[in-house]
Amino acid sequence: MPDGINTGIGASVTRVEDYRFLTGQGTYTDDINRPGQAYAYILRSPHAHARINGIDTTAAGAADGVVAIYTGADMQTGGLPCGWLIHSRDGSPMHEPPHPPLAQGKVRCLGDQVAIVIADSLSQAKAAAELIEVDYDVLPAVVDMKAAAGGGTLVHDDIGTNVCYDWVIGEEGDVDAALAGSAHVTEIDIVNNRLIANAMEPRAAVSDFDRATGEYTLYTTTQNPHVIRLLMGAFVLSIPEHKLRIVAPDVGGGFGSKIFHYAEEAILTWAAGKLARPIKWTAERSESFMTDAQGRDHVTTAKLGLDANGKFTALKVETMANMGAYLSTFASSVPTYLYATLLAGCYTTPVIFANVKAIFTNTVPVDAYRGAGRPEATYLLERIVNKAAKEMNLDPVEIRTRNFIPSDAFPYQTPVALQYDSGDYMATLKRAQELHDTAGFAARRAEAEARGKKLGLGYSTYLEACGIAPSAVAGALGARAGLYESAEVRVHPTGSVTIFTGTHSHGQGHETTFAQLVSERLGVPLENIEISHGDTNRVQFGMGTYGSRSLAVGGVALDKALDKIEAKAKKIAAHILEASTEDLEFNDGNFTVAGTDKAMAFGEVALAAYVPHNYPIDEIEPGLDEQAFYDPANFTYPGGCHICEVEIDPATGVTEVTKFTAVDDVGRVINPMIVAGQVHGGVAQGIGQALLEEAIYDPEGQLLTGSYMDYCMPRADNLPSIQVAHETTLCTHNSLGVKGCGEVGAIGSPPAVINAVLDALTDFGVEDIAMPATPARVWQAIQDAKA
Amino acid sequence: MYDFNYHKPSSSNAAASAVAGADDGKFLAGGQTLLPTMKQRLAMPSDLVDLAGCDLSGVRVDGDNLVIGAMTTHDAVATSAEVQAHIPGLAALAAGIGDQQVRNRGTIGGSVANNDPAADYPAACLALGATIHTDRRTITAEDFFTGMFDTALDEGELITAIAFPKPAACAYQKFPNPASRYALVGVMVAKTGGGVRVAVTGAGENGVFRAAEIEAALGANFSADAAAGAAVSADGLNSDLHASAEYRAHLVGVMASRAVAAC
């Protein structure tokens, strides 16, 4: 490495972006101001379900500073599209009711967009909005999924049902037969609680239209600018790509909630075109609570069959998944291909059947949230496995090891479509047990007991799938987009490098990790490498960042582009050094001719590429700038073992996480510090889901947890010091051997926490508890068990 | 936020007349409650009269009383040598309000005037038998807290100070709402000249109240077990997203017994 400082693969390089972020010098969407900019306020529905008889904007339109007011009557454009088509078990396509950016005669959830008020200042826009008179006929709302599935109140009258699709995977007959023949069947009812992402930066957008060029620009808080350009340009507003620029500048966290194409993006872009004036909108925190797509919200019953030895024979799962009022961008794929295909987990269950009903309700749309489908699958599996262990009098570790896919069984074909390429579940389990000192648990428990506290230990041995792929398979399953990624490596004449990636960093540290990949390959110091992302006018194309795909797909695309750079540079060096390319070696940024002292630095080769005086011009073009698109052959399959220890105060029901160990297999680790940070954050979110967080609506569809007064986010003092380690098996089908680490924390941890809580409550006879296991719930569970 | 007129008078008399002279004037103390409600457009006072210049802050000992100026911040109470020496339980209570930023701004006068049913200070006022001093009169804590977000203050009446009689011992135990960290249940136990007094905040449908059952039990036997054993009725307690009335009733006993142990 340059100057002997390791900045390549495996180095815990301090994040390049941190200086900017920690000193408050990031540029977020709300920091962007355009000359002459107006401000938008979105008037939203205060009702979860209502007919709009009329909207009177006369007084509002005459208010001070008002530039324009638009309602659904003005904005007759396409609706917001859904990116994944699911077919029901009878072969019919899912119901895709229209999702208008501005309400067309009806509002279907709290916060639905009714009008946009654009004024010279934000407070003028807000003041005018209060003068808009909307004549609503309030309709009964349907919030509970079971009630919605049964009919009655319809969220969308035209489709005649609230069931969006009724999808299955696996052979139900085979699974029923296997269950009938099983020595034991464990049944469980599970609710996966609804969550609100709560990114630190609320959603925001600044739109602009250049009358001279006809180009629209939208700065927006998105995880995938090219996807927004495609969806909004092609489906909603009919603006061709070359006239539509999407910029996602620094984005302060997404966790999935900023993947989706939101109505505000389309409304602002459209209105900027009408007015030829820039417009800014920034969500207030209460708008974020109300309108950001929410996560999870599954209700499931499942049966796990076991033979007399505790080997799993079959799994049958029936799930209802809440879609909310409209289909958000990826909503339909989350409870199907990102959930049910994961139901084998790291176990050899031979037959699996799952039926998923997606249900419309009068609530804000539900879509991917960190983990998206995989946490729901993991939670179900790891809870039912623990329950089965208890019923069969088996140790929770023993039942897992009896059912693990052995490390020599890869590639392993599951009964639910996926083929795992690599893993070693025993290795992550053993390492986690050592690190956690599970052997010392009995002594710790006795010590806690002496203080009147209950200690519990919980396991989760999980498996997940990252980087949805390949495109052709995803397409066959209903995906309406490709799932490749692109990278361009632009080597400048003096040897510095700009990387253009189609992924987007909103907390993941790509500017560091991707630069390390380049530094490793080209021997260029990190300060000479720039990672450019987030601007459709700079970056060729890309599918963005979600599903832990950035390194596993985007990083590999970069690796492929680097292959091309290296190959071309080698030809140039060979020409100048008068050697054959086979005799050239490339190490630490230097080309050397084997067995001679002839050498040439990478920077000199770059200069030669742009000043091609002594150059193989007949053979290759000048310049050193290469692009690659990479479409993976398969998903990647991170997995691991999370162990949680909790201490419960039975007098109050307070649960404290006292110890947490995460041993994950994320494939090759590029920057261990960044990976640890991703795991810490994911575990924090998992502990949040397990103990603290829940979005609750009342029967009228009002959000009861609409602020931090009622929605409990994890704070630092809710978390233990999290021990993180890795046991690595490499991904076998990508050149970096990487698997992805962004979601493992949030996927693996919730069942470890709940299993620990139930373990702690064993003496009281508590057998089930719902997430979040708040003090009130824990106390109530103890009282109920006593009664 | 709607537009408003801002005043910064330099005496409490001037502040009182500024509010009296306005259409819909409000005193501004730490702004920790008032400003968020204004930002959300839930309150639209015509005039804000900032009390920061009115010399209303500070702690002094007056005979058997500790007198705390209305504009004294939670942090100043928490770190005051006088409060720590004479009523350490009150200093500890103040140290547990909100977070450091909130404690740096929020004031005892604002908290008491606001009478949030989940606020901490009302429990201290009631348990310690405090007297609320205003620009017009003095009001006992018993008479002052009249219901949720409701007090005996008249329109435009200004709290100038709160006088706490020094107890023989006192302690406050707070069970925080996991989300807001206000009191889900907070119990102040005080041994006072008038006997054992136990005040409960966070739990009651009408705000802070005295727990007669626990006071009786502790009057007979001042012990943690006696407090825990005194059954508190769930009648009249709040049931909401965060806790049932039964759970709150149970917590009152647990917090009271822990407060006794800490006395």
Ligand SMILES: Cc1cc2nc3c(=O)[nH]c(=O)nc-3n(C[C@H](O)[C@H](O)[C@H](O)COP(=O)(O)OP(=O)(O)OC[C@H]3O[C@@H](n4cnc5c(N)ncnc54)[C@H](O)[C@@H]3O)c2cc1C
């Ligand atoms: C994030 C957060 C967390 C919090 N956590 C807690 C907690 O755990 N426990 C708790 O008890 N509190 C908590 N609070 C409340 C806070 O501590 C303040 O006590 C409270 O906001 C009111 O005090 P203030 O000085 O900010 O008053 P302001 O907001 O300025 O005023 C509140 C009201 O009182 C009136 N008022 C103010 N001073 C006087 C006066 N001298 N005379 C007459 N009327 C007056 C005002 O006109 C207004 O109506 C929290 C607040 C926040 C923002």
